[in-house]
Amino acid sequence: xxxxxxxxxxxxxxxxxxxxxxxxxxxxxxxxxxxxxxxxxxxxxxxxxxxxxxxxxxxxxxxxxxxxxxxxxxxxxxxxxxxxxxxxxxxxxxxxxxxxxxxxxxxxxxxxxxxxxxxxxxxxxxxxxxxxxxxxxxxxxxxxxxxxxxxxxxxxxxxxxxxxxxxxxxxxxxxxxxxxxxxxxxxxxxxxxxxxxxxxxxxxxxxxxxxxxxxxxxxxxxxxxxxxxxxxxxxxxxxxxxxxxxxxxxxxxxxxxxxxxxxxxxxxxxxxxxxxxxxxxxxxxxxxxxxxxxxxxxx
Numbered sequence: 394x395x396x397x398x399x400x401x402x403x404x405x406x407x408x409x410x411x412x413x414x415x416x417x418x419x420x421x422x423x424x425x426x427x428x429x430x431x432x433x434x435x436x437x438x439x440x441x442x443x444x445x446x447x448x449x450x451x452x453x454x455x456x457x458x459x460x461x462x463x464x465x466x467x468x469x470x471x472x473x474x475x476x477x478x479x480x481x482x483x484x485x486x487x488x489x490x491x492x493x494x495x496x497x498x499x500x501x502x503x504x505x506x507x508x509x510x511x512x513x514x515x516x517x518x519x520x521x522x523x524x525x526x527x528x529x530x531x532x533x534x535x536x537x538x539x540x541x542x543x544x545x546x547x548x549x550x551x552x553x554x555x556x557x558x559x560x561x562x563x564x565x566x567x568x569x570x571x572x573x574x575x576x577x578x579x580x581x582x583x584x585x586x587x588x589x590x591x592x593x594x595x596x597x598x599x600x601x602x603x604x605x606x607x608x609x610x611x612x613x614x615x616x617x618x619x620x621x622x623x624x625x626x627x628x629x630x631x632x633x634x635x636x637x638x639x640x641x642x643x644x645x646x647x648x649x650x651x652x653x654x655x656x657x658x659x660x661x662x663x664x665x666x667x668x669x670x671x672x673x674x675x676x677x678x679x680x681x682x683x684x685x686x687x688x689x690x691x692x
Contacts, residue, residue, distance in 0.1 A: 401429070404483055
């Protein structure tokens with residue numbers, strides 16, 4: 394009845410799977426837990442092999458790296474049940490009724506439970522990702538209901554296999570970021586039945602400032618690619634909405650130039666021990682405008 398699918402890269406997944414297994418057994422539901430490492434060659438996979446000792450659970454290491462998106466597509470193809478619970482491997486279950494809450498809402502195309510971040514940052518070197526997650530990404534149920542499609546992330550999502558297979562993750566582009574943006578836009582196009590519930594997981598593996606800074610650049614490049622190739626519409630991303638407003642008043646080049654002038658100062662703050670969200674937000678907008686400006690100049 395329920396296939397739980399978790400992809401990882403260099404991470405100890407066993408504690409998460411053990412908790413999910415206990416809850417599934419307690420709920421007396423037919424289930425499988427399929428996990429897959431994307432050829433990380435990690436020493437942590439020794440611990441992950443314990444997953445294979447649990448009934449209805451499996452851990453597999455791919456022989457070649459296929460990327461985040463294709464890794465998920467492969468797991469879906471291996472699943473045997475119609476109801477798929479797709480989780481990120483770096484999440485922590487914080488409710489004893491996590492599985493039951495999803496089982497109670499199973500008659501929908503897609504159910505999203507949400508995500509939260511720890512109350513305290515793990516360290517100063519991880520402050521940027523933590524601040525962005527806690528104060529900008531984390532949304533209450535009411536906030537998610539305002540934009541039901543745009544608010545879906547695939548870190549904690551129940552979806553029917555038939556619905557997933559109408560879309561699948563696009564593995565044609567490899568950079569980090571905006572997988573959820575494209576997938577959720579495709580869900581809106583097919584008018585999938587969406588339900589948001591209060592059933593969050595906690596994001597546990599928080600990137601260092603330098604790593605998240607680099608990932609954000611890749612993410613913005615991906616978003617610009619999606620926008621430029623008309624793969625999403627202008628209203629499906631707040632960043633594109635802001636870009637279009639600046640474009641209306643011919644402010645793209647000015648914003649990009651201002652960003653370029655202060656780029657080194659901005660980077661120094663964001664990868665340092667006291668990153669400011671206001672600077673991070675300008676960095677995202679400025680870098681996005683820079684991509685747009687350079688893209689237009691090349692035409």
